[in-house]
Amino acid sequence: MNFIEEKILEKNNLENLTLRFPPEPNGFLHIGHAKSMCLNFGLAEKYGAPCVLRFDDTNPSTEEERYIRSIIRDVNWLGFDPSKITFASDNFYFIYDCAILLITKGLAYVDESTSEEMAEMKGTPTTSGKDSPFRNRPIEESLDLFNKMKEGKIEEGKLTLRAKIDMANPNMLLRDPVIYRVINKEHHRTGSEWCIYPMYDMAHPLCDYVERITDSLCTLEFEVHRPLYMWFLENCDLELPLPEETEFARLNVDHTIMSKRHLNRLVESGLVDGLDDPRMPTISGLRRRGYTPGSIRDFCERVGVTKRNSMVSHLLLEECLRNDLNETADRRMGVMDPIKLTITNWDKGTEMVEIENNPGNDETRMVPFSGELFIESEDFREVANRKFFRLKLGSEVRLKGAYVVMATDVIKDADGNIIEVLCTYDPLSKSGMEMDRKIKGTIHWVSREHGIHININEYDKLFSPEVVNDVIEDFNTESLIINNKAVFEPSVNGLERGVAVQMMRKGYYVMDTKDNVLNKTVSLKEGWNG
Numbered sequence: 409m410n411f412i413e414e415k416i417l418e419k420n421n422l423e424n425l426t427l428r429f430p431p432e433p434n435g436f437l438h439i440g441h442a443k444s445m446c447l448n449f450g451l452a453e454k455y456g457a458p459c460v461l462r463f464d465d466t467n468p469s470t471e472e473e474r475y476i477r478s479i480i481r482d483v484n485w486l487g488f489d490p491s492k493i494t495f496a497s498d499n500f501y502f503i504y505d506c507a508i509l510l511i512t513k514g515l516a517y518v519d520e521s522t523s524e525e526m527a528e529m530k531g532t533p534t535t536s537g538k539d540s541p542f543r544n545r546p547i548e549e550s551l552d553l554f555n556k557m558k559e560g561k562i563e564e565g566k567l568t569l570r571a572k573i574d575m576a577n578p579n580m581l582l583r584d585p586v587i588y589r590v591i592n593k594e595h596h597r598t599g600s601e602w603c604i605y606p607m608y609d610m611a612h613p614l615c616d617y618v619e620r621i622t623d624s625l626c627t628l629e630f631e632v633h634r635p636l637y638m639w640f641l642e643n644c645d646l647e648l649p650l651p652e653e654t655e656f657a658r659l660n661v662d663h664t665i666m667s668k669r670h671l672n673r674l675v676e677s678g679l680v681d682g683l684d685d686p687r688m689p690t691i692s693g694l695r696r697r698g699y700t701p702g703s704i705r706d707f708c709e710r711v712g713v714t715k716r717n718s719m720v721s722h723l724l725l726e727e728c729l730r731n732d733l734n735e736t737a738d739r740r741m742g743v744m745d746p747i748k749l750t751i752t753n754w755d756k757g758t759e760m761v762e763i764e765n766n767p768g769n770d771e772t773r774m775v776p777f778s779g780e781l782f783i784e785s786e787d788f789r790e791v792a793n794r795k796f797f798r799l800k801l802g803s804e805v806r807l808k809g810a811y812v813v814m815a816t817d818v819i820k821d822a823d824g825n826i827i828e829v830l831c832t833y834d835p836l837s838k839s840g841m842e843m844d845r846k847i848k849g850t851i852h853w854v855s856r857e858h859g860i861h862i863n864i865n866e867y868d869k870l871f872s873p874e875v876v877n878d879v880i881e882d883f884n885t886e887s888l889i890i891n892n893k894a895v896f897e898p899s900v901n902g903l904e905r906g907v908a909v910q911m912m913r914k915g916y917y918v919m920d921t922k923d924n925v926l927n928k929t930v931s932l933k934e935g936w937n938g
């Protein structure tokens with residue numbers, strides 16, 4: 409149980425518990441948002457309480473309808489079920505009325521200062537700020553100017569509405585923050601109805617109030633905003649009970665970045681193939697890479713909810729994925745770096761052999777076997793020590809689900825590279841038959857005639873340094889490696905897109921949802937490209 413759950417239980421108000429997840433529709437959700445969702449929707453699920461999905465759509469210059477669609481899809485894909493979908497813009501009239509109330513109470517004023525002038529007058533954390541020359545303008549005048557702002561008679565940047573709080577407060581956020589500004593942009597929901605928009609710090613507490621949120625959970629950087637959050641709730645003549653804000657540590661993962669804005673920048677730069685590029689930490693990128701909802705939820709569970717910011721290793725995320733896929737993923741065979749193997753005493757043409765799909769159940773599939781196969785180059789050596797249990801000249805290995813073969817000779821090209829391995833097979837060694845000797849090694853294979861070629865995209869870390877400073881400079885230019893040699897058993901053609909399978913002994917792979925290519929999801933063991 410984390411400290412937030414303890415706090416909620418202490419309040420002894422479970423029957424009213426109401427939570428929300430409030431993304432701004434200015435990009436795709438990332439794994440950091442998954443942590444917030446697991447906390448909010450997770451707690452709601454556990455206590456049978458509602459959890460609202462609220463789009464924080466107060467800035468039409470950065471928000472788009474397509475982001476709303478992708479966010480809803482991601483929330484559902486992760487298995488969360490919002491009690492309601494709402495929009496901050498649903499409450500624009502209420503928030504506006506609160507602004508009028510604040511002006512009337514002498515707690516807000518219209519300022520004519522430019523943003524540079526305001527910054528100059530703001531002071532520093534150790535020196536107090538200066539009052540704006542408009543701070544004490546008559547209430548009537550502010551009401552009139554605010555009305556002009558609303559009527560579209562004021563250019564962007566010319567006038568703002570500011571809360572009248574305290575220009576000397578050590579908390580800089582309380583030094584008369586701007587609470588409304590003019591933005592002359594179409595809003596994706598309210599169209600051109602409004603040309604003034606409330607700032608996040610004003611909209612958020614008021615939306616929480618309207619939706620009867622009891623616990624507004626946000627990340628630690630909002631701790632300093634909390635007095636402002638309370639200021640609005642306490643000065644807008646609202647009925648009790650009021651929502652309460654609690655902060656928790658945001659998720660950071662090494663070698664990647666948790667910021668919609670920066671991820672958007674990476675896409676604009678053309679370095680990745682969209683916000684759902686399989687290298688991206690977005691939910692849709694992870695999905696395209698072959699991640700499962702279960703693995704992401706397990707990861708968030710293991711990271712936990714604390715009050716201290718820290719960096720989590722991407723290896724933990726991979727480990728959660730491996731654990732999940734190991735249980736659930738079907739097995740297939742694919743040879744990543746093929747070398748030809750010919751069985752010189754084979755005279756049966758094609759034989760179908762039965763191979764299990766997953767050690768955890770009895771499902772099987774039929775795979776074509778023949779006298780000409782591909783095996784992994786690294787699975788053959790002319791000479792090797794006794795610990796090499798794969799194929800070497802003069803010794804035997806089992807071909808998975810089929811027969812035992814013995815390597816008898818090799819064919820080399822003019823440069824001395826082995827291009828073909830010659831073997832004989834033992835007809836009495838078919839998988840399932842009683843054997844008079846023990847065969848230590850089993851290797852995977854693909855029938856040459858039946859094998860299908862599909863390119864593989866293998867991925868490495870999106871950013872080279874552990875901590876990302878600049879998405880362009882730190883981008884790992886070798887994060888995508890294309891393998892165009894790989895060959896697979898024919899059933900790989902019928903794989904469901906987006907559902908990862910284990911290529912025996914090689915790792916997990918998934919058919920891409922857009923292109924005819926296999927994405928490498930994760931290696932079998934810890935480490936990149938392993």
Ligand code: ATP
Pocket residue numbers: 429430431432433439440441443444464625626627657658659660666667668669
């Ligand atoms: P971004 O910089 O990616 O846009 P944000 O915090 O501005 O992040 P919002 O859309 O406002 O994104 O976030 C919705 C919710 O998700 C907020 O409650 C926010 O605190 C939470 N959240 C965002 N990033 C993280 C993270 N890395 N870890 C945990 N929670 C996060």
Ligand code: MG
Pocket residue numbers: 432
């Ligand atoms: Mg944001």
